[in-house]
Amino acid sequence: MNKPLTAVSPWHGRLALGGIGLAVAISLDLHLSLSGQVSPIWQTLSEYVYGRLGTASAAPLFSVMCLALSLGSVALLAGIAKAHRPGTTAVCVLLGVWSAGLLVCGLVPVDPDGQARSLAGQVHNLAALTAFLALPAAAFVLTKKGRERCPWEPRRTTIRRLATASFASVGVVLGGFVLTLVLGPANQEVTLGLFERLLFTVDVTLLLTMVRPLR
Numbered sequence: 001m002n003k004p005l006t007a008v009s010p011w012h013g014r015l016a017l018g019g020i021g022l023a024v025a026i027s028l029d030l031h032l033s034l035s036g037q038v039s040p041i042w043q044t045l046s047e048y049v050y051g052r053l054g055t056a057s058a059a060p061l062f063s064v065m066c067l068a069l070s071l072g073s074v075a076l077l078a079g080i081a082k083a084h085r086p087g088t089t090a091v092c093v094l095l096g097v098w099s100a101g102l103l104v105c106g107l108v109p110v111d112p113d114g115q116a117r118s119l120a121g122q123v124h125n126l127a128a129l130t131a132f133l134a135l136p137a138a139a140f141v142l143t144k145k146g147r148e149r150c151p152w153e154p155r156r157t158t159i160r161r162l163a164t165a166s167f168a169s170v171g172v173v174l175g176g177f178v179l180t181l182v183l184g185p186a187n188q189e190v191t192l193g194l195f196e197r198l199l200f201t202v203d204v205t206l207l208l209t210m211v212r213p214l215r
Helices: 010-033 045-050 059-083 088-107 119-142 153-183 192-214
Strands: none
Touching (some): 010 045, 010 192, 045 059, 059 088, 059 192, 088 119, 119 153, 119 192, 153 192
């Protein structure tokens, strides 16, 4: 009889949930507090840095959101590393890229809507793209077939479906971004903000599903 799978690392799991939960809470607060300033349909999450919470800038709160999600992801990375399974190194590298990309996005602001592209804005966009590609890639490597008694095996199908949805959402957002660059913001046809929020929701769900075996 196969022995039941045990928790990989409950402590890392709790840290991961704390970071992810804080990031989600801040995201909801930004959406509610800045609903009249930033369109959730047309504008991206990164544009909350230009919102105003009374007399204060919303930029620090956005940075804390990115930092919390990054730290939660690092806790997930550490928990996976503790499992010592084949392919762990590749998963940890990809999760590290995801976490670093989030940190850059929190520290380097996106270009204001309608303004010329700056070096900082390009760094922000590249970091975001790299991060959003690295996370689903990590999920696919984590759930690769043939890993005997892998704690993530019972959730393999769910994780892979979420990773596929993440890749698809990235494609839509990237395609819409390129189209906007070609046509100009005035002729924007794809609701970048809505699809990016869909991508954010999918990725948070993916992270939570990956965290579960830790606990």
